[in-house]
Amino acid sequence: MKFTKNILAITVLSSLSISAFAADVTLYGKANLTVQSSDDGEGSYTEVKSNASRIGLKGTHALEDGLEVVYKAEFQVDLDGDSDDNITSRNQYIGLRGAFGEVLVGKNDTVLKQSQGKADLFSDLNGDIKSLFEGENRLSDTITYKSPKFSGIQLGVTYIAEDSVDGESGVSVSAVYGDAKLKKSDIYASLAVDSEVDGYDVIRATVQGKVADFTLGAMLQTQENIDGTEEMDGVMLSAKYTVNKMTYKGQFQAANYKDGDDQTGITVGVDYKLAKSTKLFAFYTNFDLDTQEDKEYLGVGVEYNF
Template sequence: MKLTYNKIAVALLSSLSLSSFAADVDIYGKANLSLQSSDEGEGSFSEVKSNASRIGLKGTHDLGDGLTVIYKAEFQVDLDGDSEAGDSITDRNQYVGLAGSFGEVLLGKNDTMLKQSQGKVDLFSDLNGDIKNLWKGENRMADTVSYKSPEFNLFKVGVTYIAEDSVDAENGVSVAVFYGDAKLKKSNIFASIAVDSEVKGYDITRATVQGKISGVVLGAMVQTQEKVDGSAEMDGFMVSAKYKMDKITFKGQYQAADFKDGDDKSGITVGADYSLAKSTKLYTFYTSFDMDSGADEDYLAAGIEYNF
């Protein structure tokens, strides 16, 4: 644990010394904590939960001739203090690469293109209603080489290659085509289609779309997945909606996972955010999972998120 903290301190302090020759260095982070009542099938209990809180550094360095170095080192920090020894700080995206007229190439640990293809459609990402709780594919993989093409008429292509890293493993590939802006600022619609091949033991196809109609942001996602041996086949869909009224944003989301063997699962989440400032919001949500043959789960929470 102490060694891990020292590594982070060295990395962050080193970034300050880089500022004399790097064009851009940022120290950033997010603190997200909630007080919630959780019921995972054996009765309810209260807890304070850290929801993917993080700290990191990122930046660029202009090499001239249209070539730029891109780098990031991000760590998840469990601010609730109840993690197992050595697990309170874990690695998130960490990479270095080059960008230019050809696009960008990154090496290191990174979200796969399929994970990136969700854009902002998952309105409860990092919380209990996150789509990863019912579906596969939300992978952050080590030993990757990622490529994104330049944007052309709002289209962009991305590829993640995952090296096997051992004799008995298989290389994986994640490919996506993106259209528009995930934040819906440069375009009225965001859409993507993505495929995983032999990534963490699964083959997955996912299609995503999100847009704004009369002030309501609507999103939808469909996914098929199966293990590389052809078992555990699943068809799923998810729909989401949010509407902002002054400082309050109302949100709702429904997700389903229908397995070929009949073990169907579904989840619904409703919630609201209250903006205190651009950096800070209060939020509340209720999530309920119907796990068919498994134990149903329910979560009721209120929390705060601060970005810096």
Template sequence: MKLSYSVIATALLSTFSISAFAGDVNIYGKANLTVQSSDDGEGSYTEVKSNASRIGFKGGHDLGNDLEVIFKAEFQVDLDGDSEKGNSITDRNQYIGLKGNFGEVLLGINDTVLKQSQGKVDLFSDLNADIKNLWKGENRMSDTITYKSPKFNGLQLGVTYIAEDAIDTEDGTSIALFYGDSGLKKSTFYAAVAIDSEVKGYDTKRLTVQGKLAGFTLGAIAHTQEKVSDGSEVDGFLFSAKYGFDKVTVKAQLQTAEYDGGDDRSGMTLGADYALAKSTKLFAFYTTFDMDSAADEDYLAVGLEYKF
């Protein structure tokens, strides 16, 4: 769905009006831009790039009897001016649901639970090294029903059902089992196993782990995808590590993808963040992709991110 700036303005005014009657309505967002030298395989060029910058509204209302209605409406905003006219604002997660002792049920546009299962292991999410550039499974789907159970001893079940929305298409299902805290704020270890069935033409499996050790945050993902139409498979691994001291965090990540027929692809990224404040950071990264049957790619960037 394409939206104009007037729609966003209307949503903002509506949100302020709602806040007078509802219990909780919050406006949040992220502005992330980089100046970078990019080589997609046909030669390098300089660009200013907006990296999944966004604005959103979320909140809820207590209905009593341990029941709450919750909602989110999030939009990606093009801050570099490169998008086509009328396409500078696009949909991200947007849903309404109920939350209670049973867990939560959400209806609308949402990331599948397999996508959510990566937690914070992808240290360069939304940048050129995002794991979606080598793997399938990073799906934000329309027409979804998502259920998440309460946590039992750190375990939580998640299920996303994707309605076919047409006569000649198939329903899709994403299932995940989570353990621990993906932000590693309440625990020092996180793990998840997830499976997609018939989601955007692929069956996908992932195992994700992340933990803290001697000041380092270490993560890994094992990934397998199979194309439903022809049975072709891709197997891959991702390893990530970061270490913080004072206001600096240094990061490294390696991702592989081994295709049927011997086509091997890999990506490696090194980066660093410098915190100007809790909400703001300067950062830099270098990403290189080694592609057997496609052109190699390289990206060198410095950027600024502000969250509110």
């Protein structure tokens, strides 16, 4: 049954990609695999791990009066073969873009999640900020609006529909300045708020910029469960330095709960660029957790983008 589902998914994706090329749609993807020693708190073991590897289709189609259709269908592919469903959905939506901005409907990252930009240097690995912070939500039944940019500032809002009589809706809003890739601006900054999103209220401020040959980032976050419990203040600091084909990276994260539970995480790593599309990398992550067993990860991997 699992084999049949996988073949069916690949067949559908292949047929879509054939149509996609006829319509100038972009077929893209990323393969990220690591060989690592992992200790989740119960002892270390060796594993081969797929880190949010993906394949997708995306594109636009021009309409009249300056409008265009925007669409994406992205799938996560677990290349290590461990998952029962090794092809699962990621961001999948359709929308309209024009002078008014952009409206997207479907499954999507909330604007608070998007507001982190590129400040999280170990996204999708064990050192990802989602290990200690809430707010990294990709949700179904969303409507997202982003305004045009005014003096480099863009406003955004995601509404999450309740989807059932007993369901709960939520709202995520953001204000973003600059370019997350730091190619069109020297600084990126954002402020975002989640209200009753996936059970939490969150406030997040992020900034990243270039200082000499370094790229420095910082994030401040407060969060609490919608019932008023699990209040937390957090901070994340990141830095990277590139010389020739090598990029050296480091990241510190702390989550301090009002009930006294302190959690910290430190990750260091290095990337070696083989080509624009391909890199080798290594990382070490350690989590110091007050009320849980500490966690530790050491890995080497390869990433290929197309």
